Amino acid sequence: MNSAPARWLGAVVWALSWPLMLLLDGHVDLASLAQVLILAAALAGVWLSPIPSMLACAAAVLAFNFFFVPPRGTFTVDVHQHALLLITMLAVSWIVSLLMSRQRQLACAERLHALRAEQLQGLGDTLRDAHDPRDRGAQLQGMLSELVGAPAALLMVVQPSRIANEQPSFIQLGEVDDDERAGLGLTQLQGRAMGPGTGRHEEQAAWYLPLRGRQSSFGAALLRLPALPTDASTVRGHAQALCDQMGLAIERALAAETAAAAREEAQAQNLRNTLLMAISHDYRTPLATIMSSASSLHDQADRLSIEQRRRLAATIVDEADQLARLTANTLQLARLDMPGVVLRRDWESVEEIVGAVVRRVRQRAPAQRVKLRLEPGLPLLYCDAVLLVQMLENLVDNALRYGGEGAPVEVLARRAGDQVLLAVRDRGPGVAPAWRDRIFDVFQRGDAAQALPASADTSAHRGAGVGLAMCRAVARAHGGELRLRARSHGGSSFECALPVVDPPAPEPETAGQERRLPG
Amino acid sequence: MSLCVLLVEDDRELRSTLREALVVEGYRVLAAASLADADCLLTHAETQGGIDLVLLDLGLPDGDGEALLSALRRGRCTAPVIVISARHCDDPKIRLLDAGADDYLVKPFGLGELLARMRVALRHRGTALQPAITRYEHGGLRIDLVAHRVSLAGAEVHLTPTEFKLLARLVRQAGQVVTHRQLLADVWGAEFTEHTHYLRLYMAQLRAKLEAEPADPQRLLTEPGVGYRLAEPAA
Numbered sequence: 001m002n003s004a005p006a007r008w009l010g011a012v013v014w015a016l017s018w019p020l021m022l023l024l025d026g027h028v029d030l031a032s033l034a035q036v037l038i039l040a041a042a043l044a045g046v047w048l049s050p051i052p053s054m055l056a057c058a059a060a061v062l063a064f065n066f067f068f069v070p071p072r073g074t075f076t077v078d079v080h081q082h083a084l085l086l087i088t089m090l091a092v093s094w095i096v097s098l099l100m101s102r103q104r105q106l107a108c109a110e111r112l113h114a115l116r117a118e119q120l121q122g123l124g125d126t127l128r129d130a131h132d133p134r135d136r137g138a139q140l141q142g143m144l145s146e147l148v149g150a151p152a153a154l155l156m157v158v159q160p161s162r163i164a165n166e167q168p169s170f171i172q173l174g175e176v177d178d179d180e181r182a183g184l185g186l187t188q189l190q191g192r193a194m195g196p197g198t199g200r201h202e203e204q205a206a207w208y209l210p211l212r213g214r215q216s217s218f219g220a221a222l223l224r225l226p227a228l229p230t231d232a233s234t235v236r237g238h239a240q241a242l243c244d245q246m247g248l249a250i251e252r253a254l255a256a257e258t259a260a261a262a263r264e265e266a267q268a269q270n271l272r273n274t275l276l277m278a279i280s281h282d283y284r285t286p287l288a289t290i291m292s293s294a295s296s297l298h299d300q301a302d303r304l305s306i307e308q309r310r311r312l313a314a315t316i317v318d319e320a321d322q323l324a325r326l327t328a329n330t331l332q333l334a335r336l337d338m339p340g341v342v343l344r345r346d347w348e349s350v351e352e353i354v355g356a357v358v359r360r361v362r363q364r365a366p367a368q369r370v371k372l373r374l375e376p377g378l379p380l381l382y383c384d385a386v387l388l389v390q391m392l393e394n395l396v397d398n399a400l401r402y403g404g405e406g407a408p409v410e411v412l413a414r415r416a417g418d419q420v421l422l423a424v425r426d427r428g429p430g431v432a433p434a435w436r437d438r439i440f441d442v443f444q445r446g447d448a449a450q451a452l453p454a455s456a457d458t459s460a461h462r463g464a465g466v467g468l469a470m471c472r473a474v475a476r477a478h479g480g481e482l483r484l485r486a487r488s489h490g491g492s493s494f495e496c497a498l499p500v501v502d503p504p505a506p507e508p509e510t511a512g513q514e515r516r517l518p519g
Numbered sequence: 520m521s522l523c524v525l526l527v528e529d530d531r532e533l534r535s536t537l538r539e540a541l542v543v544e545g546y547r548v549l550a551a552a553s554l555a556d557a558d559c560l561l562t563h564a565e566t567q568g569g570i571d572l573v574l575l576d577l578g579l580p581d582g583d584g585e586a587l588l589s590a591l592r593r594g595r596c597t598a599p600v601i602v603i604s605a606r607h608c609d610d611p612k613i614r615l616l617d618a619g620a621d622d623y624l625v626k627p628f629g630l631g632e633l634l635a636r637m638r639v640a641l642r643h644r645g646t647a648l649q650p651a652i653t654r655y656e657h658g659g660l661r662i663d664l665v666a667h668r669v670s671l672a673g674a675e676v677h678l679t680p681t682e683f684k685l686l687a688r689l690v691r692q693a694g695q696v697v698t699h700r701q702l703l704a705d706v707w708g709a710e711f712t713e714h715t716h717y718l719r720l721y722m723a724q725l726r727a728k729l730e731a732e733p734a735d736p737q738r739l740l741t742e743p744g745v746g747y748r749l750a751e752p753a754a
Contacts, residue, residue, distance in 0.1 A: 347716035
């Protein structure tokens with residue numbers, strides 16, 4: 001791992017040591033001069049690899065002998081006086097060189113290790129952030145190719161086999177021939193590595209590594225080996241760790257997909273059940289009434305008085321109207337239950353919404369029965385007006401129908417902290433405590449008919465189930481909640497709390513700047 | 520000669536029921552089940568005095584009602600168009616109103632409602648050729664656009680210029696719905712069509728001045744999610 005400039009530094013150290021020794025020559029004794037050489041050997045050992053370093057040391061000791069050891073200018077050595085010094089010098093400088101290079105190797109390995117750990121963690125983070133980890137396959141492929149110095153290939157599971165003998169569907173990155181494709185498939189299936197050092201198919205000139213998850217493997221990688229790396233097992237270990245990151249990520253993604261699909265399926269199933277219950281329970285009665293009235297008009301027209309015919313027609317109109325509202329509620333409930341529903345929100349005035357509701361309701365009920373109590377200065381709501389009108393209309397309709405014959409119904413709106421409270425109150429018999437929590441999800445439970453208390457007038461309650469479920473869905477879609485509260489002196493209060501959002505900036509030209517019209 | 524109505528509706532039962540009901544009311548009815556039928560009838564009717572009113576269903580088998588509306592307006596046909604929409608909260612309805620349709624009805628609707636809307640639309644058609652409506656009366660409310668005068672039960676009401684512009688826009692189409700976008704564009708300007716909150720503010724001010732009980736308006740009516748409607752004038 002020695003780079004050229006580092007080797008050059010080693011040479012510089014040697015080159016500088018000689019003038020220094022020549023300079024010191026004559027001022028210090030021979031042993032001290034030898035220390036300079038040993039120091040140079042140690043320093044140069046930092047940058048030189050072991051063999052050149054040891055050769056340099058040997059050459060230096062020889063030269064030292066030639067230049068400084070008496071008799072100078074010859075390689076002759078006085079055995080008694082200087083042989084030991086020269087041998088010690090050589091031995092010490094070699095040992096220092098060896099130690100130094102060993103140290104350097106260790107540091108190098110440490111750095112590589114840190115780099116790989118970082119790479120592994122980086123890949124892990126990338127995969128975690130990716131919507132689909134398979135989109136990041138190219139990144140893994142690049143890392144593996146770099147690791148072995150040859151183009152790698154990847155096979156990743158897109159759709160696992162759900163039944164035995166079914167081929168899972170894959171995506172493939174990188175070119176492979178038929179044998180390699182078969183090897184990748186086998187590796188994925190068995191979840192075990194192949195190639196040199198793995199104990200399986202040692203003769204291959206490539207590693208086949210599985211992308212392992214916890215349960216099984218979710219693909220395989222092909223690492224072609226132009227030459228087996230020196231530290232093969234470490235490289236393979238790192239490659240396997242990278243592959244396992246991908247395997248785990250794919251496993252997570254597949255699990256999430258399955259869970260989402262199951263959730264959607266359950267929701268759709270739930271919705272279907274809800275709608276079927278609604279249709280079977282709520283729709284049959286008005287349909288039966290329309291059917292009997294219409295067939296009576298059709299079959300007995302000649303024998304009915306004008307008054308009787310008019311009454312039948314009026315019944316049909318009323319029941320059809322009821323059916324229309326029921327349909328609107330059911331459809332709205334279905335829409336709101338769907339995942340990813342988008343509301344048509346705008347800035348709406350509470351006063352206008354309540355006004356529109358009252359206007360509609362009064363077409364069906366005597367005007368004086370509905371009373372309004374609106375706090376002045378209510379903030380604008382950021383909401384879907386059509387939905388809120390539908391919700392309040394349902395609540396007022398219910399109150400008129402079940403709130404006692406001819407008793408007044410109150411629509412109230414006031415601010416409560418950072419919420420606006422819309423309430424519809426009646427003075428009717430109220431709702432039995434056991435029913436208060438369940439009245440909103442009658443059809444969700446599928447036990448509406450059985451759950452009705454014996455005293456309850458089932459025919460009077462028809463339509464309330466879907467209607468109230470729809471009302472609560474509207475409140476929740478707006479980030480609010482709909483609750484039923486029993487009033488202290490009898491009656492029910494349906495209260496919808498909606499969050500207040502900061503209103504937009506007012507109009508730049510304020511009303512105060514406008515001049516009054518000439519009277 | 521009786522007024523001629525072009526009814527474009529793909530449902531056979533509803534088409535025949537409406538046709539019969541309209542004939543009983545004294546209209547001459549041309550019924551079409553598709554855009555192609557409607558085109559055919561329109562071309563034919565050109566030679567016989569033209570169409571007085573169009574009832575247009577959305578979502579026809581061979582395209583959307585929008586195509587017919589733009590074809591009508593291109594051909595300089597000024598007959599009012601009432602959109603019949605089965606969809607409760609869909610944008611096409613509002614897009615058509617913005618594109619020049621005169622009013623809308625959501626299915627299912629009563630015959631009385633339909634006839635009332637048709638009467639208003641036909642009255643406005645008359646005024647499209649003559650000078651525009653400049654006077655409005657409803658209960659004790661009198662509005663004279665030319666004289667810039669508004670009075671309630673005989674007493675003068677002072678309106679700010681913006682309030683007056685908003686009211687005037689509604690008076691010009693009294694009895695018909697005017698969409699939020701149309702109001703914002705005509706009163707504030709085309710760049711303000713998203714500023715619905717201006718409308719809420721000024722409508723509240725107008726109601727405070729012109730309605731006995733602003734929360735329960737009798738004249739300045741709200742069409743949730745669509746726009747506003749000034750009640751049909753009445754003496």
